[in-house]
Amino acid sequence: MGxxxxxxxxxxxxxSAVVPVxxxxxxRGSLVGGGRQRPPQSPLRLLVDAExxxxxxxxxxxxxxxxxxxxxxxxxxLAALAKACLNGNIELLVCFNGALEKGRLHEWVKRQVNERxxxxxxxxxxxxxxxxxxxxxxxxxxxxxxxxxxxxLRFRVGVVQSIEDHHLEVLSLSRESGFHGLVAHDSDYAxxxxxxxFSAHALKLSRNGKSLTTSQYLMHExxxxxxxxxxxxxxxxxxxxxxxxxxxxxxxFHWSLLGPEHPLxxxxxxxxxxxxxxxxxxxxxVAEYVHDIPDITDLEAIAxxxxxxxxxxxDDKVLRFxxxxxxxxxASNPPxxxxxxxxxxxxxxxxxxxxxxxxxxxxxxxxxxPIPSLLSMPTRNHMDITIPPLxxxxxxxxxxxxxxxxxxxxxxxxxxxxxxxxIKLSVTIEDEANKDLPTAVQLFRPVxxxxxxxxxxxxxxxxxxxxxxxxxxxxxxxTHVMVxxxxxxxxxxxxxxxxxxxxxxxxxxxxxxxxxWLGKAVEDKNxxxxxFLACMRSDTPAMLNPANIPTPLLVLCCVLRFMLHxxxxxxLRRNELDAFLAQALSPKLYEPDQLQELKIDNLDPRxxxxxxxxxxxxDMAMFANDACGQPIPWEHCCPWMYFDGKLLQSKLIRAxxxxxQLIDLCDxxxxxxxxxxxxRQSILEGLGFARPPPPPAFPPQPPxxxxxxxxxxxxxxxxxxxPVMPPQGRVRGMPGLQGISSQGxxxxxxxxxxxxxxxxxRGRGRADPKEIKMPCVFNHQxxxxxxxxAVSVFCSRLRGVISTPxxxxxxxxxxxxxxxxxxxxMYLVSYLWILAPITHMQCxxxxxxxx
Numbered sequence: 001m002g003x004x005x006x007x008x009x010x011x012x013x014x015x016s017a018v019v020p021v022x023x024x025x026x027x028r029g030s031l032v033g034g035g036r037q038r039p040p041q042s043p044l045r046l047l048v049d050a051e052x053x054x055x056x057x058x059x060x061x062x063x064x065x066x067x068x069x070x071x072x073x074x075x076x077x078l079a080a081l082a083k084a085c086l087n088g089n090i091e092l093l094v095c096f097n098g099a100l101e102k103g104r105l106h107e108w109v110k111r112q113v114n115e116r117x118x119x120x121x122x123x124x125x126x127x128x129x130x131x132x133x134x135x136x137x138x139x140x141x142x143x144x145x146x147x148x149x150x151x152x153l154r155f156r157v158g159v160v161q162s163i164e165d166h167h168l169e170v171l172s173l174s175r176e177s178g179f180h181g182l183v184a185h186d187s188d189y190a191x192x193x194x195x196x197x198f199s200a201h202a203l204k205l206s207r208n209g210k211s212l213t214t215s216q217y218l219m220h221e222x223x224x225x226x227x228x229x230x231x232x233x234x235x236x237x238x239x240x241x242x243x244x245x246x247x248x249x250x251x252x253f254h255w256s257l258l259g260p261e262h263p264l265x266x267x268x269x270x271x272x273x274x275x276x277x278x279x280x281x282x283x284x285x286v287a288e289y290v291h292d293i294p295d296i297t298d299l300e301a302i303a304x305x306x307x308x309x310x311x312x313x314x315d316d317k318v319l320r321f322x323x324x325x326x327x328x329x330x331a332s333n334p335p336x337x338x339x340x341x342x343x344x345x346x347x348x349x350x351x352x353x354x355x356x357x358x359x360x361x362x363x364x365x366x367x368x369x370p371i372p373s374l375l376s377m378p379t380r381n382h383m384d385i386t387i388p389p390l391x392x393x394x395x396x397x398x399x400x401x402x403x404x405x406x407x408x409x410x411x412x413x414x415x416x417x418x419x420x421x422x423i424k425l426s427v428t429i430e431d432e433a434n435k436d437l438p439t440a441v442q443l444f445r446p447v448x449x450x451x452x453x454x455x456x457x458x459x460x461x462x463x464x465x466x467x468x469x470x471x472x473x474x475x476x477x478x479t480h481v482m483v484x485x486x487x488x489x490x491x492x493x494x495x496x497x498x499x500x501x502x503x504x505x506x507x508x509x510x511x512x513x514x515x516x517w518l519g520k521a522v523e524d525k526n527x528x529x530x531x532f533l534a535c536m537r538s539d540t541p542a543m544l545n546p547a548n549i550p551t552p553l554l555v556l557c558c559v560l561r562f563m564l565h566x567x568x569x570x571x572l573r574r575n576e577l578d579a580f581l582a583q584a585l586s587p588k589l590y591e592p593d594q595l596q597e598l599k600i601d602n603l604d605p606r607x608x609x610x611x612x613x614x615x616x617x618x619d620m621a622m623f624a625n626d627a628c629g630q631p632i633p634w635e636h637c638c639p640w641m642y643f644d645g646k647l648l649q650s651k652l653i654r655a656x657x658x659x660x661q662l663i664d665l666c667d668x669x670x671x672x673x674x675x676x677x678x679x680r681q682s683i684l685e686g687l688g689f690a691r692p693p694p695p696p697a698f699p700p701q702p703p704x705x706x707x708x709x710x711x712x713x714x715x716x717x718x719x720x721x722x723p724v725m726p727p728q729g730r731v732r733g734m735p736g737l738q739g740i741s742s743q744g745x746x747x748x749x750x751x752x753x754x755x756x757x758x759x760x761x762r763g764r765g766r767a768d769p770k771e772i773k774m775p776c777v778f779n780h781q782x783x784x785x786x787x788x789x790a791v792s793v794f795c796s797r798l799r800g801v802i803s804t805p806x807x808x809x810x811x812x813x814x815x816x817x818x819x820x821x822x823x824x825x826m827y828l829v830s831y832l833w834i835l836a837p838i839t840h841m842q843c844x845x846x847x848x849x850x851x
Contacts, residue, residue, distance in 0.1 A: 006240065051184075122137050161412060540682075
């Protein structure tokens with residue numbers, strides 16, 4: 001763990017250095033340990049590092065995070081927190097980590113590996129026991145940080161976002177902006193001379209919302225118990241292991257401090273793997289070593305001593321040790337100008353570790369000799385990849401992106417895609433053994449590809465290349481823009497990125513990013529919305545119809561529609577889609593207290609995975625919305641408007657296990673059923689999943705119509721006047737089918753001639769295929785009978801009258817033996833007779849017959 005284990009060491013071995021405090025009392029009085037004095041009646045100003053306390057801002061480790069998140073519960077908690085701070089004269093500024101931090105990439109890789117293992121443990125626990133997992137496996141729902149950031153903005157709590165080096169920017173902001181304390185849980189801060197350091201993990205709000213408590217770290221007391229002068233914390237932090245000089249590179253040094261007589265010395269070599277000493281043992285030994293250094297400023301002498309056991313790359317380790325000292329020196333005593341980590345950080349030095357899975361039986365004290373070279377070799381570098389140069393982005397766009405990024409008003413990855421062409425993706429809860437569902441990274445990659453195309457104005461770039469090629473009379477040279485995606489998922493290690501190509505829209509030419517972001521005309525607003533819908537593959541008229549999809553539910557429907565686009569196995573079944581829509585419309589969504597009382601007997605593992613996929617889709621929708629100029633107000637993007645994981649679980653269980661009907665999923669409210677059906681129809685538009693209901697076994701029987709007038713049945717169906725057709729025998733091969741006179745005639749509907757037929761005299765041969773062979777009535781249903789191999793029916797709309805069908809046929813019918821198709825609208829007898837029923841009619845305004 002290196003330096004990151006220092007706070008745990010203090011909490012475990014230096015209890016007198018951790019004291020409980022109530023922040024309201026500190027706001028009324030003085031701070032523990034003295035420090036910066038506050039003017040009378042001025043608020044207690046605290047800077048909060050959101051990176052370390054997302055679970056506390058979410059509302060704690062309560063059990064329902066595994067189902068995708070309970071966002072209205074989180075919203076209620078943050079509202080109570082903001083109110084408690086306002087009433088207690090406390091001013092908060094919450095800083096979110098918006099930095100890419102390539103220099104800390106190896107730490108991120110370690111976290112991804114651990115979180116991926118935790119995700120598999122969570123899935124296994126849910127499958128085997130059906131209960132929520134223990135809180136030690138807490139894995140934040142995807143996009144939790146963005147949701148908390150937007151919720152704090154809603155409650156007018158100050159929000160900022162780091163952009164280059166999160167730790168340096170937090171420390172600089174804390175000192176230069178006059179904050180009285182820092183709320184976080186990171187050992188780097190503890191060793192960087194922070195005046196008042198409060199624990200983010202211990203932050204608690206009482207149930208009545210009146211008491212806000214936490215713990216304060218007294219670093220002078222910790223230094224006293226370590227017998228270490230705080231002025232030596234810089235070298236101490238550099239030798240514990242950190243993001244520039246990992247503890248793997250210091251393993252030989254740490255083992256040498258313990259000596260061959262130490263009880264743990266036998267564990268330093270096992271099966272030729274790198275084994276690290278326990279963190280608390282290393283901290284105590286390094287503190288004693290730093291205490292005994294004669295001259296703390298002679299870095300050359302210190303480096304020569306600590307790397308005397310190294311057998312390779314000593315110069316590289318010495319250089320990184322000096323950079324670590326410089327880093328912590330700047331963090332402890334920052335200059336007055338904004339931090340520029342690029343001046344002393346080498347972002348190309350991204351190292352990872354190889355650590356044994358555990359400490360087991362000791363190796364015989366006869367195999368112990370000199371420390372093997374494995375402990376002295378440099379750790380393996382990350383396999384980074386060089387990408388082609390990125391297209392030039394307009395300076396105005398970069399200024400807007402940087403401003404929105406720092407103010408916490410934009411998805412953090414947008415700035416880094418524009419400037420560095422890289423993005424990091426979080427681990428999600430997914431069963432790596434499940435072949436029915438794709439991984440979230442793969443499922444939503446097309447969204448990101450379209451977003452990359454929007455950000456780099458790829459459509460305009462390619463259009464310009466095509467114009468130049470036309471002038472030169474040559475083939476266009478298309479620009480291929482590649483973005484590096486760092487992710488860990490099934491079959492993919494986080495140690496290397498994937499190159500993903502940006503894609504333009506095929507349906508239309510998206511305007512450039514400058515016009516998309518800064519354009520103020522009405523058509524610019526429409527283009528922003530169309531760009532967002534195109535990114536989500538939802539650019540259909542029905543998605544923009546507020547009568548079908550209310551604006552607060554647009555993100556929900558776009559994500560569900562995109563999930564249905566997956567070309568493999570259908571991700572969402574019909575009842576699961578209805579469950580998502582029913583929970584979004586349920587009044588219980590806005591009653592978090594009632595949802596807390598809702599009991600889930602046995603968690604649905606598939607429901608857990610579907611919720612995780614959906615929240616990944618929401619995350620990508622936020623990404624696309626901000627990249628397209630925020631056509632949807634951020635309040636309508638937030639999941640508390642349309643999603644609750646616990647409520648979804650209850651709906652899925654009823655839909656899958658209990659086979660509940662839609663009316664039951666909607667709690668018996670018929671108006672909600674109608675809304676769900678309209679939303680479902682809009683989501684499925686054009687996807688090929690919307691199947692019309694099967695026709696009844698027998699067509700509906702209209703009531704008697706002796707006067708031959710058009711009428712509407714009680715169910716609303718329109719029936720035209722049926723012509724009086726005396727029965728003239730039966731059609732061969734079709735019992736019960738009454739034919740028309742074989743002498744020819746014409747057919748009228750509502751006074752309009754719609755067709756005619758010729759006689760069928762013997763010896764005449766087959767009739768002209770362009771003529772109607774025979775109209776007939778079968779069970780009070782009117783049919784048009786053709787002799788043809790294909791029939792096309794076209795309907796035109798006439799005002800005030802029923803439209804006239806125009807009938808066109810192609811080819812001639814052939815003679816076949818008597819047999820019948822199973823379709824209710826087509827029969828094949830001795831000749832290829834095609835019957836087109838015209839009784840399945842829909843009444844619209846103006847009236848229209850649909851065949």
